[in-house]
Amino acid sequence: MKLSGLVLSLSLMSLLESTAAYPGMKNTIQEIQRRDVELRERRFLAREQEKRQAEAPDDPEAPEAPEAPEGGDNDDGSTAPVLIGDLMDGGTTPVGKTIARILMKTEQGQSLEAGYKPPLLGTQACKKDTCCVWQYISAAMTLAFRGPSGRCNKYARQAIRLGFHDAGTWSVPNKNAGKDFGGADGSIALSKTEINRAENNGLQDIIGKARVWQKTFGVGMADLIQFAAIHAVVSCPLGPRIRVFVGRKDSSKEAPDGLLPGVNDSADKLIQLFEDKTIPPHDLTALLGAHTTSEQFFVDPKRKGAPQDGTPGVWDTLFYNQTLGTGPLPKQVFRFPSDIAIANDPRARSEWESFSGPGGQSHWNEDYAWAYTRLSMLGVNNMNNMTECTKVLPMPQTTFKGAGELLKSE
Numbered sequence: 001m002k003l004s005g006l007v008l009s010l011s012l013m014s015l016l017e018s019t020a021a022y023p024g025m026k027n028t029i030q031e032i033q034r035r036d037v038e039l040r041e042r043r044f045l046a047r048e049q050e051k052r053q054a055e056a057p058d059d060p061e062a063p064e065a066p067e068a069p070e071g072g073d074n075d076d077g078s079t080a081p082v083l084i085g086d087l088m089d090g091g092t093t094p095v096g097k098t099i100a101r102i103l104m105k106t107e108q109g110q111s112l113e114a115g116y117k118p119p120l121l122g123t124q125a126c127k128k129d130t131c132c133v134w135q136y137i138s139a140a141m142t143l144a145f146r147g148p149s150g151r152c153n154k155y156a157r158q159a160i161r162l163g164f165h166d167a168g169t170w171s172v173p174n175k176n177a178g179k180d181f182g183g184a185d186g187s188i189a190l191s192k193t194e195i196n197r198a199e200n201n202g203l204q205d206i207i208g209k210a211r212v213w214q215k216t217f218g219v220g221m222a223d224l225i226q227f228a229a230i231h232a233v234v235s236c237p238l239g240p241r242i243r244v245f246v247g248r249k250d251s252s253k254e255a256p257d258g259l260l261p262g263v264n265d266s267a268d269k270l271i272q273l274f275e276d277k278t279i280p281p282h283d284l285t286a287l288l289g290a291h292t293t294s295e296q297f298f299v300d301p302k303r304k305g306a307p308q309d310g311t312p313g314v315w316d317t318l319f320y321n322q323t324l325g326t327g328p329l330p331k332q333v334f335r336f337p338s339d340i341a342i343a344n345d346p347r348a349r350s351e352w353e354s355f356s357g358p359g360g361q362s363h364w365n366e367d368y369a370w371a372y373t374r375l376s377m378l379g380v381n382n383m384n385n386m387t388e389c390t391k392v393l394p395m396p397q398t399t400f401k402g403a404g405e406l407l408k409s410e
């Protein structure tokens, strides 16, 4: 397709996208909106406070801006969230402070910010506006990630996994040993070797697509991969709309090996592996819910395409129920030993049950957004310099016929 044709159809797509409404959107949307308003108010107050302090630094009336944000409810009862990268001091720029608050869970990781009208792709106006190109990428991803049934498809599933496998190659022990590289740097697609690691099997198709998108739109690979992972989640029915930030630095240096989890690893090993990335057990529990959409191809090659719950391609909480194995299990469902191990570990069990129970969907979506934001920032040392582009994402679809229902085993 010629570029002008592409631009036209993409702008049409984004237009359709931003005006689309879904039946029965109300309940969850209203809930997100209410929190969104609260957050905007809080952000506004924080900005006002910063302004007052800048204008009158010695004014005793002006309340001190906190150095680093206090930790919010981690749901863990134990570990408080920690800051990472260049945000150790709570951030020096407004966007840095925002990301720091999301990492500390004192600010929502989801948002419905919308209404953005980008300049035409390729124009000077578009080049000057950081989020502009991402609106066009978003339109391309919406086409790529949704199947005809309205579920998210194999490219979406691979994109979600790709975001994890790029970012997950960073750890605090490595950083302390002088190896502060790996993480969300695009190296899974930019290095020549990472793609050949066994654990990255099955990600070839989405890496191919990412390379084409990178060429077409001229953005960084690290951002493209994390943007795709977030876009893919909101492309799944019931998926949260996670806030998206761009500005990461790319690297083609091969990431450290041995930092991604194995399907047969013990709960102790898995929990330690994620603790080392600053991800505590409850956050791991939320992230593992990504297997609600997933299918396996290489754990048991005889059962290629076997899903991890009865509703693959739908971001419902059925995965949590079915991994616990307390109810009937359709025979096509293939449970990972690693998921069963975490589900039954005392450090995760209560949270796992809470995601499967009443109110679990919104609790999980909220926690996934926080935990994924953290994952997507591992190894990123210029968060103070990033730009929020949440406004380009499609709106979430908050209902889906058949979501959460048990499939018949025949």
Ligand code: HEM
Pocket (backbone or CB within 6 Å): 154, 157, 158, 160, 161, 164, 201, 202, 261, 262, 263, 264, 270, 287, 288, 290, 291, 293, 294, 295, 296, 297, 298, 299, 300, 336, 338
């Ligand atoms: C204990 C940690 C984890 C283990 C052991 C694990 C293991 C696996 C395995 C074995 C597969 C199947 C690969 C195949 O055979 O094709 C898989 C698929 C997948 N995983 Fe994980 N995973 C973990 C955490 C995560 C996290 C944190 C995410 C994202 C936030 C994630 C997202 C996915 C997705 C979306 C798929 C489906 C890929 C597809 O359908 O092509 N996983 N995972």
Ligand SMILES: *[C@@H]1O[C@H](CO)[C@@H](O)[C@H](O)[C@H]1NC(C)=O
Pocket (backbone or CB within 6 Å): 262, 263, 264
């Ligand atoms: C995990 O264990 C199963 C069953 O013992 C085995 O068939 C499979 O090859 C193992 N997978 C890996 C990646 O070690």
Ligand SMILES: *[C@@H]1O[C@H](CO)[C@@H](O)[C@H](O)[C@H]1NC(C)=O
Pocket (backbone or CB within 6 Å): 318, 321, 327, 353, 356, 357, 358, 404, 405, 406
């Ligand atoms: C999942 O389990 C919870 C209890 O943990 C229960 O309330 C809910 O009805 C279950 N959902 C399904 C679809 O089995």
Ligand SMILES: *[C@@H]1O[C@H](CO)[C@@H](O)[C@H](O)[C@H]1NC(C)=O
Pocket (backbone or CB within 6 Å): 381, 382, 385
């Ligand atoms: C942040 O951006 C500015 C302007 O683009 C640049 O000069 C500076 O080096 C960047 N800082 C980091 C840490 O990337």
